Amino acid sequence: MSKTTKKGIQKTRKKRKNPVLDSSNVVIVMHTTEKATLFPEKLKKANEILSKTKFLDS
Amino acid sequence: MTKDSYSYRRKGFERYIFTSVGKSRIMKLVDFSPTRTKNLYNLGFGDLLPDGSLNHTVNSNNGDIIKVLATVVQIVRDFTQQFPEIKIFFSGSTDERTKMYARILRMYYDMFREEFIITAVIKIGEFYDEVAFDSQSNNTYFAFFIKRIN
Numbered sequence: 409m410s411k412t413t414k415k416g417i418q419k420t421r422k423k424r425k426n427p428v429l430d431s432s433n434v435v436i437v438m439h440t441t442e443k444a445t446l447f448p449e450k451l452k453k454a455n456e457i458l459s460k461t462k463f464l465d466s
Numbered sequence: 467m468t469k470d471s472y473s474y475r476r477k478g479f480e481r482y483i484f485t486s487v488g489k490s491r492i493m494k495l496v497d498f499s500p501t502r503t504k505n506l507y508n509l510g511f512g513d514l515l516p517d518g519s520l521n522h523t524v525n526s527n528n529g530d531i532i533k534v535l536a537t538v539v540q541i542v543r544d545f546t547q548q549f550p551e552i553k554i555f556f557s558g559s560t561d562e563r564t565k566m567y568a569r570i571l572r573m574y575y576d577m578f579r580e581e582f583i584i585t586a587v588i589k590i591g592e593f594y595d596e597v598a599f600d601s602q603s604n605n606t607y608f609a610f611f612i613k614r615i616n
Contacts, residue, residue, distance in 0.1 A: 445497060445499040445508075445510065446481070446495055446497040446499075446510055446512070446520055447497055447499070447508075447510030447511075447512060447520065447522050449522070450508060450510045450522055450557075450559065451499050451501065451508050451510065453557070454501055454508040454555050454557070454609075455501055455502050455508075457557070457587060457594055457608065457609055458501055458502065458503050458506065458555065459502070460592065460593045460594050461587060461593070461594040461595065461596055462593065462594070462595050462596065463596045464585060464596045464597070464598070
């Protein structure tokens with residue numbers, strides 16, 4: 409392995425070890441159920457019931 | 467149930483607003499929110515209070531409950547006409563209110579079933595079952611589903 413190649417590998421490893429994180433590259437993915445609803449308590453209750461419900465077409 | 471209802475305005479694709487005019491004027495909001503189950507939306511319904519907050523448990527006693535509920539039915543009609551694939555889930559904010567919804571569904575079942583498939587939720591132990599809505603029974607229902615007949 410040549411000296412140049414070794415340096416290249418070291419440089420790549422260094423980049424992975426120190427990733428640059430700032431607010432500009434953070435993407436927030438929201439589930440559709442977490443969208444703004446006027447009645448969050450009712451939606452929460454609905455999801456609780458539905459998660460334990462056996463549907464007719466299932 | 468269909469003749470005497472309030473006019474309403476639509477806000478976005480999932481929200482409606484109307485004013486109840488009885489002993490006082492109360493703004494009512496109806497909101498359809500997607501649940502974690504595909505094509506199943508929760509119907510939220512409540513009062514817009516003077517301070518700008520919303521209350522879905524308040525009993526406004528405005529003297530026009532039939533007209534208010536007739537308006538909600540019209541809104542469900544409007545929403546499901548546009549999105550016939552969506553099934554609506556709803557329950558009362560209290561047991562008493564859920565019982566009232568069951569009474570209304572029983573009373574107007576012959577009319578509703580011409581447009582909608584109506585099913586209900588019963589509790590079995592820790593779990594729930596969706597069952598056909600029986601207008602002749604005195605079953606205790608915990609919630610209801612409505613889906614437009616395509």
